[in-house]
Amino acid sequence: MMLPSYLHFAIRKKVLAIFIVLLIISAYLGFAPALPVPINDKVCHFFVFFLLTLVFYWVFDLSRRRATQLTILVCGVFGGLGSEFVQSFLTYRTFDLFDIVANLLGCSLALLLNILYHKRRLEKIRLQRYGHVPTIADDLEMQASAAEEEEEGEEDVSKSTP
Incomplete structure (x- = not known):
């Protein structure tokens, strides 16, 4: 049986x-009768879910959008909300x-950092692959044609108004 193309992805085993x-450690901390060390419970929740989300985002080799959606579902909903429900x-x-x-704040911060890093990484790969892609600010001909189009648009507006 063939899987749909969107279900084909690589798993980063390490x-x-x-x-x-991390999941085993966090399960021990979350479901043990008492923490072995005196630590602020909310800080512990924040850092545990920050680390889990930070790592989980990179487990599967997915697009940024799919990785974000899967991470929100697994770490935010199942982890952040589900663990408290079980407790x-x-x-x-x-x-x-x-x-x-605290769980959701940790997830959100880690997810934001992952998204920003992933975006930067993809931009760097594109730059290496295709080189510098000129923008309007870089290209004088593009600036001139953009200015001409803008002037034509202004003339059309002035003709239509009495």
Whole structure:
């Protein structure tokens, strides 16, 4: 059976291994009866979900849009919201709305950094592949033709108004 083309993607195995290790550590921290060290719970939530999101974004070799969507779904919805939902059923843990806020803030910051880096990386690859693509500011002929088009547009507007 052939899979649709949008389901063909590569998995970065080293990044996946790092993500799994982080996931195990975060599951221990999230579902253990008490933290082994005294640390602010919200700071811990923020950094755990920041790291998970930072790493998960790069597990699959996807376009920026698809990686963003998948990361939001997995880390934000299933991880950030789901972990607190599961904690509400544990007798030794409690549901806390501020934990969800910390989770989502950590996810959001990591996602923003990933998107910006991914965009910059793609621009760098395009620049290496195709060289410098001139813009209107770089090309005098393009500036002249743009100015002519603008003047023609102004003349058309002045003719149509009495």
